[in-house]
Amino acid sequence: MRILAIDPGYDRLGIAILEGTASKPILVWSDCVTPPKGAHEARLAAVRTAVEESIEKYSPEVLALEKLFFSVNKKSALMVAEARGAILSVAGAASLPIVEFAPGTIKLAVTGHGAADKKAIARMIPLLIKLPEKKRLDDELDAIAIGITALSGRFPQ
Numbered sequence: 001m002r003i004l005a006i007d008p009g010y011d012r013l014g015i016a017i018l019e020g021t022a023s024k025p026i027l028v029w030s031d032c033v034t035p036p037k038g039a040h041e042a043r044l045a046a047v048r049t050a051v052e053e054s055i056e057k058y059s060p061e062v063l064a065l066e067k068l069f070f071s072v073n074k075k076s077a078l079m080v081a082e083a084r085g086a087i088l089s090v091a092g093a094a095s096l097p098i099v100e101f102a103p104g105t106i107k108l109a110v111t112g113h114g115a116a117d118k119k120a121i122a123r124m125i126p127l128l129i130k131l132p133e134k135k136r137l138d139d140e141l142d143a144i145a146i147g148i149t150a151l152s153g154r155f156p157q
Contacts, residue, residue, distance in 0.1 A: 002028070004060035004096070005147030006051070007139045008068070008087055010079035011035070013047055014139030017058045018129070018147035025129045025151050028058065032140040040079075044086045051090040063091045064150035066142065067100045101149050106142075109149035121145050 001021070007014030016030035035046035054060075065088075068081055091098050104114040110128065111120045118138050125131065125144055 001062065001151060002058065002060045003062050003064050003147050003150045004051075004054055004058065005064040005143045005150060006087055007066055007142035007146060008080055008084045009139055010043060010047075010076070010083045012137065012139045013050060013083065014137070014141070014143030014146075015050060015054060016140065016143040016147050017054065017060060018144070018151060020151060022152040025148055027129050027131060027144060027147075030136070030140050030144055032137045040082075044082060047083050048086045048090055051087050052094075055090065055094050055096065060096065062150060063087075063096045063098045064146050065098060065100050066106060066146055067102045069103055099150055101146060106145050106149045109152050110145045118142075 002017065002019040005016045005018060011034070013033040013035070015033055017028040018025050019028055020026040033046070033050040035043040065084070068077065068084060088098065107116040107121065108114040110116070111124045113120070122138070122141050125141055125148070128148055129144065
């Protein structure tokens with residue numbers, strides 16, 4: 001199974017390609033895409049382009065995505081929702097099946113605790129999957145965690 005896993009964002013988009021099985025996940029590639037500052041529509045176009053290029057280059061079988069959760073900052077949540085819309089439209093155009101996971105489900109799959117913090121996730125990921133040496137932002141690690149969750153197949157969408 002090859003999965004395109006995305007931590008949706010407007011300022012930063014965590015993106016990863018994983019394959020294998022729950023017991024042996026393999027990281028093929030990951031990155032943190034930062035759309036250029038500027039017009040709102042140009043930023044969303046950059047998100048769309050990053051997803052399109054990932055699909056074209058890696059031919060995933062499934063898109064795994066974190067479900068949107070609402071925080072105190074409604075403006076930020078709306079921008080993330082729009083980025084998710086751009087991502088979902090690309091997946092739809094590519095006829096790519098979508099699985100979505102709530103943040104707590106991802107935390108549970110990676111750490112065994114649904115209320116784990118980002119540090120706990122960052123500590124667990126290298127224990128679950130071999131990572132090439134590289135500095136990674138939280139968004140990229142979150143995408144890898146989403147991919148690990150999707151490969152496990154144990155969690156409801």
